Amino acid sequence: MEQLTVAKLIELLNSPDPFVRRDAWLAAGPLGAAALRPLADLAATGELEISRAANRGMWQIVRYVGAPGREELRRPAVETLGEMVVDTRLPVQLRRDIVWMLSEIIKDEEIDQASALPLLLDADLGEDVRMALQRVAGPNAIGVLKAGFTQAQGEHKTAIACSLRKCGIAIDEPPCPKLVPRKTTTVKPVGRDA
Amino acid sequence: MPGNRQRVKRRDFLKTAGVTVAAGSVAIPELISPRALASNGKPGANERIRVAHIGMGGRGRGLYGEMRGLRDAGLCEHVAVCDVDDRRLEEASKIVGPQADVYRDYRYILERKDVDAVVIATPDHWHGVQFVHAAECGKHIYCEKPACCTIEEGKAMIEAARRNKIASQIGSQGRSQPEAYLAHRYLVNGNIGRVYRVDCWHYPSPVDKSHTPDSDPPPELDWDLWLGPLRWRPYNKRYLHGVFRWLLESGGGQIRDRGAHVMSCAMWWLGADGTGPVEVEATGTPPEEGLWDSCVEMKVTYVFKNPDWILTWNQPGEPVPPEERTGKEPGGKITRPGYGAVYRGEKGTMVHWGGDGGTWVEKKVREWVPPPGAKDVYKSPGHFEDWFEGIRTGKKTIMNVEAGVGVAYLCILGNLSYMLGRKLHWDPVKQEIIGDEQARRLMVRPQRHPYHL
Numbered sequence A: 001m002e003q004l005t006v007a008k009l010i011e012l013l014n015s016p017d018p019f020v021r022r023d024a025w026l027a028a029g030p031l032g033a034a035a036l037r038p039l040a041d042l043a044a045t046g047e048l049e050i051s052r053a054a055n056r057g058m059w060q061i062v063r064y065v066g067a068p069g070r071e072e073l074r075r076p077a078v079e080t081l082g083e084m085v086v087d088t089r090l091p092v093q094l095r096r097d098i099v100w101m102l103s104e105i106i107k108d109e110e111i112d113q114a115s116a117l118p119l120l121l122d123a124d125l126g127e128d129v130r131m132a133l134q135r136v137a138g139p140n141a142i143g144v145l146k147a148g149f150t151q152a153q154g155e156h157k158t159a160i161a162c163s164l165r166k167c168g169i170a171i172d173e174p175p176c177p178k179l180v181p182r183k184t185t186t187v188k189p190v191g192r193d194a
Numbered sequence B: 001m002p003g004n005r006q007r008v009k010r011r012d013f014l015k016t017a018g019v020t021v022a023a024g025s026v027a028i029p030e031l032i033s034p035r036a037l038a039s040n041g042k043p044g045a046n047e048r049i050r051v052a053h054i055g056m057g058g059r060g061r062g063l064y065g066e067m068r069g070l071r072d073a074g075l076c077e078h079v080a081v082c083d084v085d086d087r088r089l090e091e092a093s094k095i096v097g098p099q100a101d102v103y104r105d106y107r108y109i110l111e112r113k114d115v116d117a118v119v120i121a122t123p124d125h126w127h128g129v130q131f132v133h134a135a136e137c138g139k140h141i142y143c144e145k146p147a148c149c150t151i152e153e154g155k156a157m158i159e160a161a162r163r164n165k166i167a168s169q170i171g172s173q174g175r176s177q178p179e180a181y182l183a184h185r186y187l188v189n190g191n192i193g194r195v196y197r198v199d200c201w202h203y204p205s206p207v208d209k210s211h212t213p214d215s216d217p218p219p220e221l222d223w224d225l226w227l228g229p230l231r232w233r234p235y236n237k238r239y240l241h242g243v244f245r246w247l248l249e250s251g252g253g254q255i256r257d258r259g260a261h262v263m264s265c266a267m268w269w270l271g272a273d274g275t276g277p278v279e280v281e282a283t284g285t286p287p288e289e290g291l292w293d294s295c296v297e298m299k300v301t302y303v304f305k306n307p308d309w310i311l312t313w314n315q316p317g318e319p320v321p322p323e324e325r326t327g328k329e330p331g332g333k334i335t336r337p338g339y340g341a342v343y344r345g346e347k348g349t350m351v352h353w354g355g356d357g358g359t360w361v362e363k364k365v366r367e368w369v370p371p372p373g374a375k376d377v378y379k380s381p382g383h384f385e386d387w388f389e390g391i392r393t394g395k396k397t398i399m400n401v402e403a404g405v406g407v408a409y410l411c412i413l414g415n416l417s418y419m420l421g422r423k424l425h426w427d428p429v430k431q432e433i434i435g436d437e438q439a440r441r442l443m444v445r446p447q448r449h450p451y452h453l
Helices: A006-013 A018-026 A029-045 A048-065 A071-085 A092-105 A113-120 A126-136 A139-151 A154-166 B010-016 B058-072 B086-096 B124-136 B151-164 B178-188 B223-227 B259-269 B383-393 B401-420 B437-441
Strands: B049-054 B076-082 B101-103 B117-120 B140-143 B168-170 B195-202 B279-285 B297-304 B309-315 B339-345 B348-354 B359-361 B424-427 B432-434
Touching: A006 A018, A006 A029, A006 A048, A018 A048, A029 A048, A029 A071, A029 A092, A048 A071, A048 A092, A071 A092, A092 A126, A092 B437, A113 A126, A113 A139, A126 A139, A126 A154, A139 A154, B049 B058, B058 B076, B058 B086, B058 B117, B058 B383, B076 B086, B086 B101, B117 B124, B124 B140, B124 B151, B140 B383, B140 B401, B151 B401, B168 B383, B168 B401, B178 B259, B178 B348, B178 B359, B195 B259, B259 B309, B259 B339, B259 B401, B279 B401, B297 B401, B309 B401, B401 B424, B401 B437, B432 B437
Parallel strands: B049 B076, B049 B117, B076 B101, B117 B140, B140 B168, B195 B309
Antiparallel strands: B195 B339, B279 B297, B279 B424, B297 B309, B339 B348, B348 B359, B424 B432
16 A cells, blocks of 8 residues: 555545555554544545444554554644543544544543533433443543532433442442343243233 | 253252351352351352343343243242333343333442342443442442453442452453363373463454444434443443443453453463463554454453463454364364364463353363363353352352453453554552553543542
8 A cells, every 4th residue: 555644545545445445544543643633524414334444443543552662653633532522523432432432532631620510411422421430530531520429410410429438438428320120121031810 | 052051950069058158179269258148138058149230232141041940940039120221121021021120220229128139241341340349339240341441440349349258250251161161171191291382363343334424323322321431422322232242441452352262261271370471571452443442453462470371362363173073072163263262381272262152172171081180170160150159158159250350351451552552561569550651540440420430
């Protein structure tokens, strides 16, 4: 393959040949942050399989830049992902993916509590952000969870409490409901007399 | 494999239970204090074990079928079934009978004091959470393989089993097959010398070429409960049923499906349970399209130290053609030759095919007659029978959760190395990835509320 550029990557990902698309996204890693926005745009607008290939290209970059010794690639990727995660023009499901991408490569000290708190309280992204913060589990991440706990309501507050406990923070109330059954079926035992 | 399963009489089973450890030459330490049995709702020696089934799809129904002999022998009864798909639940009720209660949410089963044990046969992404929850509720557990999907889940499972003193069996039932015993005995007695390398083969994973878009879930399916611990996403019918295996998040591909069988045999026969590799390096070819993302082809190399040996997983690798058989051999005819392993020792080689409910070894292994003074090895009475012994006596089972998690870690580390495109360094004592922060983060995958550890 000739020297891959972002433009060439996008061209290849639009190929009707699935093998061309696969080889293209597999090669996306070294393009780093510069390719993330074009890939996200393609993932948001492309035909089903092209969108999938673009999404996989984004993950490929995240896995590449997160390797030991690639700090100069990781940092701009985190910045770009951080810009995209708040871009409401992107589909919610793609923004959720971006949250999980960040959960793999963002450093705790790069988490800005003032920016992260609204995401934790966001109706669409909040649950994924909670899980991402739990994965990072450093002082800043825990700080956002603590702040979110004071502001969240209902089930989300309970979920954040569970995350804080996972991070070693003692929270008495609300209790964890993980063992409480909730869902019933209308199926009856076949052959049993009423 | 019904052909491999001996029908067990209750009296024979009770005679066997508790004396196998003493009679065998392999040390299987006690996990559960016998005093803890027959108390706190635990079944005593003369009580039937009251079993509930969580997950009644293809594998769940298969496991129920395998247990019917034990039920007919008066050793257990099936008191409840659970599935998140109402059609499957109704079908399960027809099969198991009207005495079994039916549930969509497994937690109704866990809160019942009259349930002694659960059989978990849900998609893999549920195993860790349901195992931990069941252990926390004091249930003995048979859990399908692979034991877990993340390193964090595995640690939590081991801890929950220990803390709650439950007997567990992971469904890598190859260890309990008759020819597995013969292979184990053959290797332990040095017939091929010190084993320095084991090469597994397996046919490739499929590609989803259906171009299926997301859609609304069918009315009979509780999509939220099916997803459970996984992060939320819209329903797509290519996630289920059964095909969850081809997604890295849930099934993990062939390596976590059949690798949890074939590599389980290697760890057992080489006495490597409780150990782990120090390096893991994987390469693979992803599908060219479709929802599924596990490797179509894959090669993983695991480097073990002290003792030094190499384990490799190869899709497709170099399959060994199956030998001719009459069907009268202990394991019968070879029906699944598409996977197996070659054991390479300093004095020779040994081949086995399969590694799950069908485990077959070469003729020279089957026909080897132990000379006087030869070492014997533990001979499982059957995978469920071995679990029942564990429940009644406290004996550690042949594929207890520590062993099952150890094998699952091999599969998980292989996939992580593939996903990250680099070699991983593993501390088998601390059970942690070393020197790679992103890989360390991936040891944990936080779970959706409230379906978490």
